[in-house]
Amino acid sequence: MKYEDLNSAIARYMPDRQLITFSTGMIIVPKEENVEGGFSCAKDISYFFHEWIHYIHNISTLHGIGAFVALAELWSAFRYTTDSLGRSTGKIEHEKPELFRIRDLIEIQKAARKSMAVRLPRDTVPESITIKSFVSEAAGEDGGITHLSISVFISNKHGDQTIGTIVLGPEEIIESVAYQLEKRFLERLAKEKSKETSIVPYHVLTIFSRYFAPSLSDDDILMCGLASLQSTSPVSDLMQILKECEAIDPIADKRMKYLSDRVIEQILTHEPEYLAWLDRLDSMFSYSKSMGLAVNETVSYMRRNLEIRKVSPFFELDFIENMYSAGADGFKALMDELMTRHGMCAGKQEHPGFEDEVGRDVLFDFAVVGKNPDLNIARRIMQASFDYVSRHLTPDGSILPTTEARKGHCPFYTSCIVSTRIDKESDCRTQPWRSLNSDTDKLCWYGEGVFNLSPGKPKTT
Structure with a gap:
């Protein structure tokens, strides 16, 4: 089994839900x-x-924060389409032009979250790929590079060669x-090698970096990748960072200093x-004593x-x-400290059984950050x-009425x-939004999520 199959079969992170799901292959909550x-x-x-690193990057990089802000802005704009129960008419009737930026916001979300699925021959390893050329694809208001289309030669162990395309x-x-951080974690803490990994998406950064900036070490490439995330256009920044880092003498940690200084300068x-983004998020959800608590917690961690x-x-x-x-004995205490300081998302433990089975799985919050029931x-x-909200959005920037919203089971x-x-x-x-047809004083979580979008709630413009 390849790494992407193994890893997704064991644990996966959903950024817009801030949720790590553990499969039946990894029962941590029996x-x-x-x-x-x-x-x-x-x-x-x-x-x-x-998976926790994915969450941390959502709340500690300008790229991750920008994606969350775009999601919240979509949520805010959507509220101008709703009736008294949070159901959408599919139309925004308001004179403020910024509310019509739905398409731009969707593009931001798509660029931030979308993985460019690419099929390569089985058993392809990094050493069997040689880059032939690449093309930059630009889009969006700032004209930044959204991704690179990379043409590659792919060889097998018999010397046969074919041409393919991978995307960065x-x-x-x-x-x-x-x-790379997971690999470093295993090698440093357990002296173990990581599992075999697929080229896409786990090796694309390294393959391209070795072609574009051949003198860079694995550590250099890791830090270049991390540095690029302090931008709302990571691919554009990555190209510049790799080029500048390649020109720096690798001795005496000069590259490390350059990258550290660059990240700090970018943030400043x-x-x-x-800060204006985060202030707006705080004010946007200040009215809510339910959902607002979670958004304000997220914003606090971002700051x-x-x-x-x-x-x-x-x-x-x-x-x-x-x-x-810390070693094995001190690991739990340190992890609790890190989660308290930097943030921790929710968890879901899947258990064996049929999908329709009531209460098959368990939603949970890690103890150190789960002490507040509200x-x-x-x-x-x-x-x-x-x-x-996401069920109502279309790629062309329009909003569907709830009667045409994408169907599917409740996330819970x-x-x-x-x-x-x-x-x-x-239902x-x-x-699941049809739960609002029942008593609004006794709503489930999904019903509360829909009701938070009703016109009776204050709107931020």
């Missing part, structure tokens, strides 16, 4: 009272570390650096802009992490060194509200045990 939970080995921890975009950078230069990056621009590397120093509920409502379908899930299973499986 249902049985007499069965001990938690991570069983270093590789399990490395899978978790990989923000998602490939994100996955590449997360994999854009500080007025991103703190960017402040920390001014002093420690590559704190991901510090995580690993601190874990190594905040835990707020996270669920935020997940539901963003999911509901396999874990929910409330009466609505039992009594109205069909929960296909149109």
Whole structure:
């Protein structure tokens, strides 16, 4: 089994829900009272570390923060289309032109989140790929490079050769650096080698960097990738960073100093802009005592992490060194400290059984950040509200009426045990927003997420 199959089969992260899902292949939250939970080995921890790093990059890089802001702005614009129960008419009737930037916001989201799926011959390894040429693809208001289309020669062990194309975009950078950090984690803490990995997306950054800036070491490439995420146009910045880093003498950590200084300068230069983003997010959700708690928590972590990056621009590397120093006995206490300081998303544990089984899976919050029941509920409502909005958006920038919204099961379908899930299973499986047809004083999480979009709530413009 290739790495991407193995990793996604064991754990996966959903950025717009801020949720790590653990599959039945990695039971860390058992249902049985007499069965001990938690991570069983270093590789399990490395899978978790990989997904947690994705969350950390969502809330500590200008790229991740920009994507979250775009999602929140879509949420805000969507509210101008809703009726008294949060159902959309599909039309924005308002004179303010900024509310018609739906298409631009969707493009930002798509560029930030979309992975460019590419099929390569089986058993392709990095050493069998030679770059022939590449083309920059630009789009968006700032004209930044959205991705690179890279033409490659692919050889097999028999010497046969074919031509293919791989793509390097923000998602490939994100996955590449997360994999490299996971690999570093395993080698440093457990003296173990990581599993075999697929070319796409985990090696694309390294393959391109070795072609474009051949003198760079693996550590240089990792830090170049991390540095590029402090931009809302990571691929554009990556090209410049690689070029400048290649020209720097590698001795005496000169490249490390250049990259550290560059990240700090980037954060300081854009500080007025991103602080305005975060202030707007706080005000946008200030009315809400439910969903607003979760958004404000996210914003608080974003502020703190960017402040920390001014002093420690590559704190991901510090995580690993601190874990190594703490050893096995001190790992849990250190991880609790890191989650408290930098942030922790929610978790979902899948269990064996049929999808329609009520309460098959378990939603949970890690103990150190799950002590506030109101905040835990707020996270669920935020997940539901963003999911509901996304079902109405189209690639051309229009908003569908709720009667035409994309059907699909509630994000809590396999874990929910409330009466609505039992009594109205069909609605929960296909149109979870219909839970609002019941008593609005006794709404489930998804119903609350929809109700937060009703016109009775204050709107921020």
